[in-house]
Amino acid sequence: MATTLTGESIKPDILKDIAVPRGVIIESYEQSDENEIMVVNMGPQHPSTHGVLRLVLELDGETIRKATPHIGYLHTGLEKTMENLSYYKALVVTDREDYLSNLINNLAYSLAVEKLLDVQVTPRARRLRLILNELERIASHLIWLGTHALDIGAMTIFFYTWRERDQILDLKEMMSGVRMMTSWICPGGLRGDVPEGWLYRAQKFVNNFPAKLDEYNRLLTKNPIWIERLSGIGKISGEDAIAWGMSGSSLRGSGVAWDIRKANPYTGYDEVEFDIPVGSNGDVYDRYLVRIEEMRQSIRILNQALKDVPSGPVMTSDRKIAPPPRAELDTSMESLIHHFKLFTEGYHPPVGEAYAACESGRGEKGYYVVSDGSSIPYRVKINGPSLKNLQALPKMVEGLYIADCVAIIGSIDIVLGDIDR
Amino acid sequence: MVDFEIRLGLSPTDLTVRESQNKRPDDWVDLDAEKDVELRLVTENFPGQVLKSRMFRDEKTIWVKRDNIVEILRMLRDHKETAFNFLSDLTAVDLLKMNAPSEERFEIVYNLYSMSSFQRLRVKAVVPEVDAVIETVERVWPAANWLEREVYDLFGIVFKNHSDLRRIQMPDDWIGHPLRKDYPMGGEQVEFSFNVRKS
Numbered sequence: 341m342a343t344t345l346t347g348e349s350i351k352p353d354i355l356k357d358i359a360v361p362r363g364v365i366i367e368s369y370e371q372s373d374e375n376e377i378m379v380v381n382m383g384p385q386h387p388s389t390h391g392v393l394r395l396v397l398e399l400d401g402e403t404i405r406k407a408t409p410h411i412g413y414l415h416t417g418l419e420k421t422m423e424n425l426s427y428y429k430a431l432v433v434t435d436r437e438d439y440l441s442n443l444i445n446n447l448a449y450s451l452a453v454e455k456l457l458d459v460q461v462t463p464r465a466r467r468l469r470l471i472l473n474e475l476e477r478i479a480s481h482l483i484w485l486g487t488h489a490l491d492i493g494a495m496t497i498f499f500y501t502w503r504e505r506d507q508i509l510d511l512k513e514m515m516s517g518v519r520m521m522t523s524w525i526c527p528g529g530l531r532g533d534v535p536e537g538w539l540y541r542a543q544k545f546v547n548n549f550p551a552k553l554d555e556y557n558r559l560l561t562k563n564p565i566w567i568e569r570l571s572g573i574g575k576i577s578g579e580d581a582i583a584w585g586m587s588g589s590s591l592r593g594s595g596v597a598w599d600i601r602k603a604n605p606y607t608g609y610d611e612v613e614f615d616i617p618v619g620s621n622g623d624v625y626d627r628y629l630v631r632i633e634e635m636r637q638s639i640r641i642l643n644q645a646l647k648d649v650p651s652g653p654v655m656t657s658d659r660k661i662a663p664p665p666r667a668e669l670d671t672s673m674e675s676l677i678h679h680f681k682l683f684t685e686g687y688h689p690p691v692g693e694a695y696a697a698c699e700s701g702r703g704e705k706g707y708y709v710v711s712d713g714s715s716i717p718y719r720v721k722i723n724g725p726s727l728k729n730l731q732a733l734p735k736m737v738e739g740l741y742i743a744d745c746v747a748i749i750g751s752i753d754i755v756l757g758d759i760d761r
Numbered sequence: 762m763v764d765f766e767i768r769l770g771l772s773p774t775d776l777t778v779r780e781s782q783n784k785r786p787d788d789w790v791d792l793d794a795e796k797d798v799e800l801r802l803v804t805e806n807f808p809g810q811v812l813k814s815r816m817f818r819d820e821k822t823i824w825v826k827r828d829n830i831v832e833i834l835r836m837l838r839d840h841k842e843t844a845f846n847f848l849s850d851l852t853a854v855d856l857l858k859m860n861a862p863s864e865e866r867f868e869i870v871y872n873l874y875s876m877s878s879f880q881r882l883r884v885k886a887v888v889p890e891v892d893a894v895i896e897t898v899e900r901v902w903p904a905a906n907w908l909e910r911e912v913y914d915l916f917g918i919v920f921k922n923h924s925d926l927r928r929i930q931m932p933d934d935w936i937g938h939p940l941r942k943d944y945p946m947g948g949e950q951v952e953f954s955f956n957v958r959k960s
Contacts, residue, residue: 411929412928412929412930415930415931417939420939420940420946421946424946455818455820456818458818582846582847583846583902583903583904584902584903584904585848585849585902585903585908596876598876603879604879692817692818693820693822693883694817694818694820695820695849695850695872695881695883697849704849706849706850706872708850708852708870708872712858712859718854718858718859719854719855721850721852721870723849723850723872727907727908728904728907728908731906731907761930
């Protein structure tokens, strides 16, 4: 039924044929259906989708009946790009995938290429790689915490976590000159040694951080609004999570104690002691608790790792892979030739393939590198954890409200660079 | 417009070097069918399906034909001695530039992981260029859904009985499959006199 401003009523079936004049208020075109599904786009541009993710939600009121993620808005063909650059140059592409944990991507790629080349890194490089990885994990979890809290509505946490993360970015800048895309971990070791005072500054950060983490804990963990918003939603069981290929903190929140750092240790993780936090319910609150505890365990690892860092070179001495020091280029012809060949053509791994995986903030970050004997990788497949974590989203979100959907997207901690590449 | 090889900056000598290196490398070690449990299970239960096997840098790889791939993977997932319950990665490799014959152009690579024994295994199914079809493993691991969609999108390999096979990364109306080796890198080529075809 519709009424004009003067009070006359217009019968509904006429309304379908005429253009609606100004001043007519339409109440309903037809009888409202109880099972009416409204399709709403939580479009690629949205403050809460953590990137360019498009969710097509089929809503019944505010309850989601079905959610379909559409990805590919950030696809830039990074794998094809890497197939056209030499192994050393392809390293800079790896920073840009999971753009919130750059050094972990670098490490996974470097481990795969080092496996192909069959080269060992020096002890100092192993220890520094571990320290950088743990700092990167803390930075990644801080961003997760800030943005997740921002989505739920607790805006202050965002500013605090960004302040802490900035200290880590300052450390990366002190080391490499670049705040985010350092590409500092390369096949063979590190691109350069950390400057004097870096380890002292890192230790200072590690000493100050637990107090800040307790601050966030006090603000959120026992907060009744936080618990009300987060617990009981987004449940997924352990077997389902494994079948859907989830990994990382999202899997550990469902009770599966799998961490690549413990299962297949790399870069010296078997020399430090730490625990893996595991949730029990598989809901959003458990994943939150798992990540907070992971930050504490990272501090524990860092305290052990920063204690006695071995001295020595940070790059392997194999001159077929590592460029010679610049000073030698003036005196040695062989160094000059090595330098030239390494930077123009690159090293040639043997024909074969290798897969190496690291535990990033999101899960199993792996690189599958196929070599055909030339200086350019033949195929690089980037195994991003966020793709498989996001795949399980429609299952977790069915029957919940849109506000819960926002919380669940935040809890699985996706980065669109990892998904789309 | 510009040849693929010139775009890469390769000279003819580089190309001949690549061809000569495409021979069986010295680190190729065949897996032992008696000792190695995965290979033994696959050869016993699916005779004639295994093409070759390899151990390279402590990673095991088994090449199989594409006919019974779903049953092979299901057996590897369910058998108590292997228990590969986690599909770590599903991808494809286009072997066009490695001088592979047209019947073996694509390899679908399944990187499997066992949560109980922390072991990895790689199973590869060989798919020809014409009739590039293979059965979907979605029923074995639901994680394969989007991964197979990505392989279809970027390589053009069709997965039979897939619940929702459509493009995932590229726009829906894109023509062509970008990660194939005969698909150009894209972008505007800088025209020099050596690479512009005189018309």
